[in-house]
Amino acid sequence: MRADAPVAKDHRPVYIQIAETLRARIVSGFYDDKIDGELKLAAQWQVSRRTIQQALEILVREGLLVRQHGMGTFINRKGVEKRYHAIASITESLVGQGLKPDYTVLESGEVPAGEAEQRFFGLEEGAMIYRHKRLAVSDGKPLAVVSTSLNLAVLEGLELSALSGSLYKVLRERFGRTVVVADDKYMPVAADAEIAALLKLEEGAPVFLAIRQGRDQTGAPLEVSRIVMLPVPLDISIRNVGFAAAEPDNRSPAAKEWTYMVGFGDFKSDGK
Incomplete structure (x- = not known):
């Protein structure tokens, strides 16, 4: 089976x-709109056309794909939107506040x-992860230090x-x-020497x-992020959304959608 095939050691x-x-x-x-044809997919995975047809039938039943006779198999956008909801990154949410951050890479490897x-x-213990750490700057002023650990x-x-x-x-x-599933925690803290220098x-x-712990559409743990932000007046929109898995047993405990707003004030260091 080719490198673009499903994960090895999977006995399903x-x-x-x-x-x-x-x-x-x-x-x-x-x-975009239309997926690859059955023969092309069969060649990619080095399997029979019937195996590809069985895989596509699952996704048609889930409402993610729709077949059009003589034309091919197309993505059902309404079905995708109904079942899956991507979550914006915490730094992307800053853009929604009218900020235009640029980034300087501090660490990556x-x-x-x-x-x-x-x-x-x-x-x-001793296993490796990928650490990507950046300084976000808006209008020439430091805004946040973003450190993301990836699986x-x-x-x-x-x-x-x-x-x-x-x-x-x-x-x-x-x-x-x-x-598609993220557990976020927000808290005020005191800047240590490194953060103070950067900000x-x-x-x-x-x-x-x-702090964010994020899982992907398969339920796999994907990221642990720590974002230290300046205490500027800012509204943060938090929208954590699970997904309706194909099998009920795979449904995330956080699969119910919820949204709320958190408003922060000036956070003056003198307490006034």
């Missing part, structure tokens, strides 16, 4: 594995997983040192992974910390 029937991979591609925007990553990713078990070959745009876009387009604050000044 091949057509189910292929359906899962195609599902990820559909949700991530890999295809493989490092040993910390305790938080080991627990969330299910890794053994190399599902992102083999990841390399982000030249990344200048959206991390989530890279994960969608290059790996077919879309964050041009005094050490101990109040800042805001956001």
Whole structure:
């Protein structure tokens, strides 16, 4: 089976594995409107056409695909929107506040997983993860320090040192992974020496910390992010959305959609 085939050591029937991979591609925007033909897909995975047909039938029943006789198989956008909801990254939410952040890469590469990553990713001590750390600047002023740890078990070959745009876009387009479930925590903290220097604050000044643990459309743990933001007047929209899995047993406990707004004031260091 080729490198673009489903994950190795998966003992489920091949057509189910292929359906899962195609599902990820559909949700991530890999295809525009029409998916590849059955013969092309069969050649990609080196399987029979009947195996591809079985995989497509699953996705048709789920409402993600629709067949048009003599024309091919097309993505049912309404079905995709109904079943899956991508979550914006925390830094992308800053754009929604009218800010235009630019990024400077501070760190990008493989490092040993910390305790938080080991627990969330299910890794053994000494396992490697990918750490990508950036400074977000808006109008020449530092805005936030964004440190994201990514699960190399599902992102083999990841390399982000030249990344200048959206991390989530890279994960969608290059790996077919879309964050659809995220647990976020927000809390005020005091800036340590490193954060204070990067954000041009005094050490101990109040800042805001956001922590995210994100899973993709298959339920795989994908990211652990820590974002330290300046305490500027800011409304943060949080929209954590699960997805209706094909099998009820796979439904996330967080699959019910919920939305709320959190407003923050000036957070003056003198307490006034």
